[in-house]
Amino acid sequence: MSAIVRLENVHAAYGQEPILTDVAAEAAAGERVAVVGPNGAGKSTLLKVLLGLVPHVIGHVEVAGQSVTPGHPPSGAAYVPQSQVMGLDMPVTVWDVAAMGLLRRGFWPKKPGPKERAEVARALVAVDMLEWREELFGNLSGGQRQRVLIARALIRNAPVWLLDEPVTGLDAPTQEVIEHLIDGLRTDGVAIIQVTHDLEPARLRQFDQVWCINRRLVGRGSFDEVQKRGILADTFGVPVGKRPEGKEGGGADVPSGALSV
Numbered sequence: 444m445s446a447i448v449r450l451e452n453v454h455a456a457y458g459q460e461p462i463l464t465d466v467a468a469e470a471a472a473g474e475r476v477a478v479v480g481p482n483g484a485g486k487s488t489l490l491k492v493l494l495g496l497v498p499h500v501i502g503h504v505e506v507a508g509q510s511v512t513p514g515h516p517p518s519g520a521a522y523v524p525q526s527q528v529m530g531l532d533m534p535v536t537v538w539d540v541a542a543m544g545l546l547r548r549g550f551w552p553k554k555p556g557p558k559e560r561a562e563v564a565r566a567l568v569a570v571d572m573l574e575w576r577e578e579l580f581g582n583l584s585g586g587q588r589q590r591v592l593i594a595r596a597l598i599r600n601a602p603v604w605l606l607d608e609p610v611t612g613l614d615a616p617t618q619e620v621i622e623h624l625i626d627g628l629r630t631d632g633v634a635i636i637q638v639t640h641d642l643e644p645a646r647l648r649q650f651d652q653v654w655c656i657n658r659r660l661v662g663r664g665s666f667d668e669v670q671k672r673g674i675l676a677d678t679f680g681v682p683v684g685k686r687p688e689g690k691e692g693g694g695a696d697v698p699s700g701a702l703s704v
C-alpha cells in the first residue's frame with residue numbers, strides 16, 4: 444500500500460531548540476495511527492509539521508500527494524485541534540466555526556451559497572449540533588466544542604485527518620459518538636493520525652500503528668509490537684506497568700498497570 448502521509452528524516456523547531464529530530468514514518472489510506480508520548484514530547488508539533496505550521500522544518504513531509512513546507516498547509520488534510528486551546532472569547536457562533544471548514548487554501552469563498560450552507564448543515568447534523576448553530580462557540584461545553592470542530596473538519600472532505608486528543612476530557616457517551624465518527628472515516632479510506640494520552644491496551648489495539656514520540660520517533664508498529672519490544676517504556680522513560688516513586692494518581696502520561704498485558 445502506498446503512503447498518503449509520509450515523513451522522511453524530518454527535523455523541526457520553532458526557534459533555536461530542536462523539538463523533533465530525524466522522524467521517519469508513514470501511513471496509508473484507511474490506516475489509523477495513534478501518536479503517543481509524554482507531555483512536551485512533540486506530538487502536537489508532529490501534527491503541526493504535517494500542517495505546515497512549524498516554521499523550521501528540514502526533511503520531506505508529504506500529505507495526500509502534496510509536499511508540505513512551512514507556511515503551505517496541504518489541501519488534503521483536516522485538522523481537529525485540542526478544543527481547550529481554542530480561543531473562547533471570540534464572538535463566533537457554532538455555525539461560524541463549522542463554516543470555517545469551507546476555507547480552502549487560506550481564503551474564504553466569496554459568499555457561501557446554498558450548496559455550501561447545506562454542507563455546513565449536514566456536518567452539524569452528523570455531530571448532532573445543528574440546533575446549537577446560533578449559540579456562541581465559547582458558551583459550549585468541551586464535548587460540544589469538540590463536536591463542532593469535528594463538523595468543521597468533516598466539511599473539508601479530506602483524505603487525511605489530524606486529530607489532537609479528540610476525546611480527552613469528554614464523557615463516555617460523547618467519546619463513543621466521536622469514536623464512531625472517526626471509525627466511519629477510516630472505513631471510508633481516510634488516514635487518521637491521532638494524538639492520544641489513552642494508553643489502555645484495548646483501545647491502542649484498535650489503531651493500525653502506534654507512533655511513539657519523545658522528541659524523536661522512538662519506534663512504531665502495532666500496539667503489541669511496540670509494547671513487546673520495550674518501545675513504549677523507552678518512550679516514557681519508565682518501566683511499563685510500574686509507576687515512578689511518589690507519582691500519585693499517575694495521570695494518563697505514565698504507562699500504568701493498564702499496560703501490563
Ligand SMILES: Nc1ncnc2c1ncn2[C@@H]1O[C@H](COP(=O)(O)OP(=O)(O)OP(=O)(O)O)[C@@H](O)[C@H]1O
Nearest residue numbers: 457458462480481482483484485486487488489638
Ligand atoms: N508555538 C511554539 N513555540 C515555541 N515552542 C513551542 C511551541 N509549541 C510547542 N512548543 C514547545 O515544543 C515542545 C513540544 O510541545 P508539543 O505541544 O508538541 O508537545 P506534546 O507532546 O503535544 O505535549 P502535551 O502532551 O503536553 O500536549 C514543548 O517544549 C513546547 O514548549
